[in-house]
Amino acid sequence: MKRKTRRSDPSLWVRKAVPLILLVLTLLLVGTLALVGLVAFGAFQGA
Amino acid sequence: MHYLSLFTTLITFAFCIAVMARYTHRGGLHLLFWGFGLVLYGLGTLTEVWLGFTFNEYALKIWYLCGAMLTAAWLGQGTINLLVRKAGLARIFNIILAVVSAVAFLLVFSAAINPEAAAAFDPSAPASTQYKEIMSRNGLTILLTILLNIYGTLTLVGGAIYSAYLFWRKRVLANRLLGNILIAAGGLLPAMGGTFVAAGMVDMLYISELAGVILMFIGFLQATASNN
Numbered sequence: 001m002k003r004k005t006r007r008s009d010p011s012l013w014v015r016k017a018v019p020l021i022l023l024v025l026t027l028l029l030v031g032t033l034a035l036v037g038l039v040a041f042g043a044f045q046g047a
Numbered sequence: 048m049h050y051l052s053l054f055t056t057l058i059t060f061a062f063c064i065a066v067m068a069r070y071t072h073r074g075g076l077h078l079l080f081w082g083f084g085l086v087l088y089g090l091g092t093l094t095e096v097w098l099g100f101t102f103n104e105y106a107l108k109i110w111y112l113c114g115a116m117l118t119a120a121w122l123g124q125g126t127i128n129l130l131v132r133k134a135g136l137a138r139i140f141n142i143i144l145a146v147v148s149a150v151a152f153l154l155v156f157s158a159a160i161n162p163e164a165a166a167a168f169d170p171s172a173p174a175s176t177q178y179k180e181i182m183s184r185n186g187l188t189i190l191l192t193i194l195l196n197i198y199g200t201l202t203l204v205g206g207a208i209y210s211a212y213l214f215w216r217k218r219v220l221a222n223r224l225l226g227n228i229l230i231a232a233g234g235l236l237p238a239m240g241g242t243f244v245a246a247g248m249v250d251m252l253y254i255s256e257l258a259g260v261i262l263m264f265i266g267f268l269q270a271t272a273s274n275n
Binding site for chain 2: 019032035036
C-alpha cells in the first residue's frame, strides 16, 4: 500500500526529473558558451 | 518580425516594472541590477523595432551596446549580488562591470559609421546581419562583447542552475526550484541568438528573445510567488 502511494505521488516524479533537467540545462549552457566563443572568435578574426 | 520585437519590448518592460516594484518593497541590490538589465534588454529590442522601419545611427549604436554587449552581463550581475555572500567581493565585481560598461559606451558611441553601408541599410532585413558593414568595431569592442556575453550567460544561467540544485538537494521551496529552472532556460535562449544568426536562422533570434523573456518573467513570478 505504501509503495502504491509512492508510485502515484506526482512530486516523486518531479523530484526524479529535476536532476535530469538540471543536467540538460548545464550541458546546454556549456554548449552555448562554447558556441558563443566560437562565433565571437570568428567575428574577431573577421573584424 | 518587427511586431515580435515590439511584443518582446512590452513584456520586457512589464517584467522590469515587476522587478522594480519588488525592489521598492523589499530592497536588494540584485533586484536593482536585474531591473537595469531588463531596461537594457528592452532598449535592445525597442531599437530592433526602430531599425525595422528605418536606419538611425544612434538606434544602431544603442541596439549594439544594449542588446549585444551589456544586457546579459547586468542580468548576471544581479545573480552575483544574490548568490555571493561576501559583500566586498560582489562590490568589486559591480565596480568592474560599471567601468567596463562605461568603456563599452565610449567605444560604441565613438565608433565610425560607414555612410555608404548606412545608406544601403535594408530595414526589412535584421540589423544583426548588417551592422558589421555599417559600424566599425575595433578589437577591444569585439573582445568586450565576447567577455561580457560569456560572463553574463555563465552567471545568469549558471547561477539559476546552481540555485535550483540547492533547492532540490534541500527539498525546500519547490516554487523557487521551478522558478530558477525557468530562469535558466529563459536566459539560455537569447544567449543562443548570436549562434542562430551565425547559422543563418535569423528569425530564430527574435523568437529566442521573446521566448527567453517570457520564460524568465514566469520564472521570476514563480520564484517570488510565496514571498509577497
